[in-house]
Amino acid sequence: MRATLLLFIGYIVILLGCEQNEDTLPIIPDDLPDEQIGHDQSDDNGSITIGLSMDTLIEERWKKDRDMFKEAVEALGAQVIIKAANGNDALQVTQAETMISQGVDLLVLVPHNAEAAATIVGKAQMAEIPVISYDRLVKNANVDLYISFDNEQVGMLQAEWVTDLVPTGKYVYIGGAATDNNAHLMKEGVFSVLQPLIEQGDITVVYDQWTEAWTPVNAKRNMQAALEANYNDIDAVIAANDATAGGVIEALAEQGLAGKIPVAGQDAELAGIQRVYTGKQAMTVYKSIRELTEQAADIAVKMARGEQIETELTINNGKKDVPTVYLTPVPVHKDNIYETIIADGFHSETEIFVDDR
CATH class of the missing domain: 3.40.50.2300 (Response regulator)
Structure with a gap:
């Protein structure tokens, strides 16, 4: 019996050892709810890694946000992990928790639900990870910065x-x-x-x-x-x-x-x-999604490196006056x-x- 048990445990250890690190997985097609674009943080030699938690990729514009944000972050010498929950609040929380546990340096959050996403901000805070509210403001949460259009x-x-x-x-x-x-x-x-x-x-x-x-x-x-x-x-x-x-x-x-x-x-x-x-x-x-993504990427990388960002505008989200960057629609x-x-x-x-x- 003992030999059988030891053999079983050994088998489980082998299986676990063969699992892929989530950070090394290839890009998942757009129509699936969980997307990741990134690199193995163990090989990043101390470089910055930004997490992007997205509500959805169903609408065309959000695919542009994803692609342009990734391009802008990488142009600044940082890395990015991207996940999309496609309208599922619980999944978005779980995905954000995963990125937080992976040790991203900053989390950029596009909330599906402005109220429910406060949970994500709280978890990031506990891990001392700054949070940028991207395009949509998270309500009743200690968000570090909000960037959007008016x-x-x-x-x-x-x-x-x-x-x-x-x-x-x-x-x-x-x-x-x-x-x-x-x-x-x-x-x-x-x-x-x-x-x-x-x-x-x-x-x-x-x-x-x-x-x-x-x-x-x-x-x-x-x-x-x-x-x-x-x-x-x-x-x-x-x-x-x-x-x-x-x-x-x-x-x-x-x-x-x-x-x-x-x-x-x-x-x-x-x-x-x-x-x-x-x-x-x-x-x-x-x-202009390009303007939004480029500014968001620039601010995210600077904040992740510990730089202070000052804004002329603040917006109250029910908990605090959030430093805000507004761009102009046309x-x-x-x-x-x-x-x-x-x-x-x-x-x-x-x-x-x-x-x-």
Whole structure:
């Protein structure tokens, strides 16, 4: 019996010894929930390793964030580990815990849930690892720095553009995910523009709903409900991003209304820009992902090396005034695609200008 037990233990030890170190695993395809890009920290000779915990890679823009952030970090001589939870709060916590246990020097966090992600910040703090809140602010947590675009301004740009096109009438607002602080900020920006017009009686918001998980299918359901409730009598739609705008436009197309009712979006996703070019979408708001990733990478590496970062702005997240870096969004419409999206290399001319979109 003892010999059998010793043989079994020996077998387990051999198996454990043959396991791959997680840091040496190859890149996992985008459609899987857990992605890692990095190197074996045991061979890094003291170099900086940045962890990037992402909510999702389902939407096109987040793949650009991932790739450009990785490129920017490595250009600064540091390494990066990247994991994506694809909308699963528990998985994001687990992935972040793994990176913390691996000893990353700093964690960059794109939270799925602004409140739930506070757990991640707390665990990083216990390990004395600084945390940067990337693009979305983590609420009620001791975040070291927040970098994003002015999301209230995003909403204002959307509303200003649409109200210039349709100064009176019935409006629909299709928001983002209620769990995302950015969705709330954008809505505040939208309604800061709409409210005076509402009070004057020029505009009536006949439907206003959040979109669970930011998905086009949920946005489409919301828009179908808005059309049904108003017998298709709607004059304009403001959608929180291009993915939700795509769902909205699908619902409008089913009623023969695509291109007839102005729809605003944001993120300048390829499909969104194609719709802007063909007139199915009125505008989008471009947030330069390259500018965001390069600044975030620069700040992350500096902070990981112990440098102090001073900002002119702070944003209160419910727990503290978080040092904040805000970048400026840009409205994009059919007439300025060249000088914005194409000039910045975000999408190419051949990608955008296609037929039958």
